[in-house]
Amino acid sequence: MITMAAMPAAANTVIFAEQYGADSKLASQIVFVSTIGSLVTIPLIATVML
Numbered sequence: 670m671i672t673m674a675a676m677p678a679a680a681n682t683v684i685f686a687e688q689y690g691a692d693s694k695l696a697s698q699i700v701f702v703s704t705i706g707s708l709v710t711i712p713l714i715a716t717v718m719l
Contacts, residue, residue: 675714
């Protein structure tokens with residue numbers, strides 16, 4: 670569960686935002702930022718936990 674916390678936001682966020690008329694551009698930016706952040710957090714968490 671701890672490793673899952675380091676994972677990026679799901680891309681389904683953008684799909685749901687588009688489907689329900691929300692701001693899909695903002696949703697895609699959030700997914701992008703969380704994916705870039707996970708490039709740092711996943712190895713860091715894996716190193717600390719192992």
